[in-house]
Amino acid sequence: MYKLSAAIVFIFLFFQNGASDQLCSVRKTENYCVCKRVTSQDESSVVTEADCSRIHLQSVPSQDQLTADLNLLDLSHNEIQELDENKNKLSSRTLQTLILSYNEISSISDKFFSEIPDLRKLILSHNKITTLDNRALFENCQKLTYLDLSFNHINTIQIDVFLPLVQLQFIDLSYNDNALGEWLTQNSDFLTHKLGLSLNISTIKLDNLNLTDLGNLYFVNYTNLKHLSLADNHFQEVPRVPYSVEYLDLSGSDISVLEVKQLSYHSLKTLRLDRMKKLENIHPYAFYNLEALEELSIRNCNNLKEFNELVFGAMFKNMVSKLKRLSLSGNALQHLNITYKYLFRTLDLVDLTDNPWTCDCDLLWLQEVDNLYKSDKIKCTSPTTLNSKKLIDVTERNVPLCYPQKFGKKSHRILISFLSLLVILLASLVAYLIYYAPKWYNNGSRRLGPESPYNVARNDLD
Structure with a gap:
């Protein structure tokens, strides 16, 4: 039977190493994460997850504060302002999913992800990032397949910043600064030759970036693209997309x-x-x-x-x-x-x-x-x-x-109404004749004209 990793928990671990800053606990409180082992989605292995959301963290915890074999780390809905390896270094050979959404992150140093070589999924949405200006930012993230940068304030991205992400399948740049949309559409091959976005990518989201016209060749090289979201832009006609696309969202357009x-x-x-x-x-x-x-x-x-x-x-x-x-x-x-x-x-x-x-x-x-x-x-x-x-x-x-x-039918009812009216009129006419005709006949027929054989004057002459 299929079991979701978030729902099936079979061993709770209480990690205690005597350190005063230990964050792992079997029960989530204001100051502690919930660390647990769960079955993977394909039921092929057991993975370790740490839920550190909503515990008012102001910096990324170190590996010593968590556990050595961590696979998923959720740091969402905290108060983290920057990702700097010199201040809050995160190092893990096993970490595959890192969730940093709903924080206050405004800057990321170029080496922060360098010691997470197995990272597959990175979520940085709903933060205050303005630029991705470090070419080496994802240099050691060759296994990354999922990158969410939506709902930030990004207006520019360093050239070739995505080039090391050769296995990237999903990218979301939606709901960033409108200037990013103008910057992304400077020429038809901007995604490929400027940003180095993999041609094997299957999902691209560019919602609400003030896009107006992408041109007929903008996605021409992305023959493996399946899911494309271009909602809340200002297209006046359906843009040209690859014939491989299976999902297309143009909601909020001016078409x-x-x-x-x-x-x-x-x-x-x-x-x-x-x-x-x-x-x-x-x-x-x-x-x-x-x-x-x-x-x-x-x-x-x-x-x-x-x-x-x-x-x-x-x-x-x-x-x-x-x-x-x-x-x-x-x-x-x-x-x-x-x-x-x-x-x-x-x-x-x-x-x-x-x-x-x-x-x-x-x-x-x-x-x-x-x-x-x-x-x-x-x-x-x-x-x-x-x-x-x-x-x-x-x-x-x-x-x-x-x-x-x-x-x-309506026509039948009209005809019936007309005939009923005609019958009423005829009945009225007959009644009139019956009531008034005898009086007229009696008065008129008793008047004797000069030619009448019953005229008294005529009889005297005879």
Whole structure:
């Protein structure tokens, strides 16, 4: 049975060597770390971890304060201000994961990581780093595969600083100074030939760096890239990315129109287009060429009022699609074509919440879809008689026009109303004739004209 290293603890160790500054303990307190042995994720070995987060450390502890065979050291959420090997040297032949996020680190000396040769994962996010100006910073970190530098204040990076990281698979430079974005896009091969970023990298995150245009050749050499996040930048059209990409996040961009020519990536499995305030139009067949697409998220796009029935191409009753998750929540959608019924029935999840739906005859087919996410949160906005009413609670009495078998078609009801009015008019006419005609007849027929044989004057002449 698979066991997560963070959850399965089978031996607690209490490290005591008599030193007054010993930090390891079997129970976490304000001044002590929790040191423990756990099974590795692949259950192939036992590793030692030290959780030293949130204990108000102001410097990195030494190896003597911890344990000799440490594999993971978590120093997050402390008050560490600098990484200097002359003041707080960290030396370990076994340490593979070092977490330093949520501190106040502003500087790193060039030799600080030099005596951690087996380091694989380094997290420095949410600090105050402004520059990576030491070319030798990662010189002895050839085994590093994961590097997180997000949420700092980095504006420049030393040329070739990443060159020693030949095995790097993941890098996150998101949410740094906007100047970093301008600096990174000086030319199309900046990542490769300036920073020395490995061409074998599989994940790059460049969110919120004020990027506007990367050019068609920016990622051209990264043919192994699988996961690319470019969220919260200012792209006005979908940037050119490698055909190897399987995950693409363009949320928060300034894109207003999506066209099929911008999205022709046959390997793409996940596409996120959330929070795009300017998105107004998705052309027919826009997602038609995304043959491997499994998840599509278009959420909180306030100006998106239509989701065309042909964005995936023509849909039919027995269609087969790889798409499994579709989220369209928080947009301005009012209508959805019934042809989506064929697609929705094949999906694992459909999220249509928080849209101003018009609950008319053309939308009631959604009541037949049983895999809607939080279906009780899908509410009507119009007509006004159904405002805020849950779609699943709309009945035939709320929309009688949609149930001709019970209430008749609208055209039939109009005809019946017209005929009823005509009958009333005819009945009124008949009643009028019956009531007033005898009086008119009696008065008129008793008037004797001069030619009448009953005229008294005529008879006297005879």
